[in-house]
Amino acid sequence: MEKDDVRRTVAQACRVLALAGLTEDILGHVSVRVDDDTMLLRCRGPHEQGLLHTTPDDVREVRLDGTGDPGDGYRAPHEASIHAELLRARPEVRAVVHAHPRHAVLAELAGLPLRPVFGAYHIPAYRLAVDGVPVYPRSVLVSTPALGRELAAAMGESDQCMLHGHGIAVVGTSVQQAVLRALALEELARWTVELTGLGASPPDVPPEDRRELPDLGIELNDRTMWRHHLARLERAGLAVG
Numbered sequence: 001m002e003k004d005d006v007r008r009t010v011a012q013a014c015r016v017l018a019l020a021g022l023t024e025d026i027l028g029h030v031s032v033r034v035d036d037d038t039m040l041l042r043c044r045g046p047h048e049q050g051l052l053h054t055t056p057d058d059v060r061e062v063r064l065d066g067t068g069d070p071g072d073g074y075r076a077p078h079e080a081s082i083h084a085e086l087l088r089a090r091p092e093v094r095a096v097v098h099a100h101p102r103h104a105v106l107a108e109l110a111g112l113p114l115r116p117v118f119g120a121y122h123i124p125a126y127r128l129a130v131d132g133v134p135v136y137p138r139s140v141l142v143s144t145p146a147l148g149r150e151l152a153a154a155m156g157e158s159d160q161c162m163l164h165g166h167g168i169a170v171v172g173t174s175v176q177q178a179v180l181r182a183l184a185l186e187e188l189a190r191w192t193v194e195l196t197g198l199g200a201s202p203p204d205v206p207p208e209d210r211r212e213l214p215d216l217g218i219e220l221n222d223r224t225m226w227r228h229h230l231a232r233l234e235r236a237g238l239a240v241g
């Protein structure tokens with residue numbers, strides 16, 4: 001894929017996350033690996049307006065070692081190390097999402113375990129609950145490579161991680177996969193918080209039902225869902241030009 005197409009996809013990803021309420025103002029970012037030393041990262045420009053208004057021009061080439069200048073008055077976000085160190089530690093990862101979704105943070109702060117209590121309602125979110133979501137126990141700004149490595153170590157082999165009192169980090173083999181995984185994680189957390197508010201504590205999906213929850217495949221889970229989210233952007237007048 002050409003770099004301009006990747007920039008556009010990252011801009012769409014930022015808008016999808018913001019429209020879904022995962023990054024309600026200016027915080028959060030998305031990155032894509034270019035090669036072993038470089039990523040395309042949503043940077044902060046002189047006319048920053050928040051994730052919902054991201055343009056391809058906001059997506060800049062940044063070195064994983066933190067050196068270099070994104071150009072045109074842009075700077076890498078304070079937490080670029082989240083992206084750089086996850087991409088360094090995980091060669092199979094192509095994209096990273098960092099966001100501050102309300103329910104994920106609420107659930108983690110309240111010590112609520114994300115359990116697989118629903119099934120066919122949202123199979124990707126159910127699978128996240130089965131796989132488990134590790135917690136990075138510090139609520140710091142991940143602003144240095146050392147802190148980024150600490151986060152990557154806490155995340156281990158998982159594709160998602162809760163950052164205590166802070167947000168989430170999610171990885172994928174594509175931007176679309178990482179974004180949809182972040183959305184599924186927030187949905188799981190939202191249900192967990194709402195069920196707790198209702199005073200309900202349903203049991204986990206039983207083994208005989210788990211066997212009837214197949215992976216619906218990349219076409220439905222990723223491609224169709226991505227088209228759905230792009231259509232929502234378009235309908236909201238937020239399509240990336």
Ligand SMILES: [Zn+2]
Pocket residue numbers: 027028079098099100166167
């Ligand atoms: Zn953050």
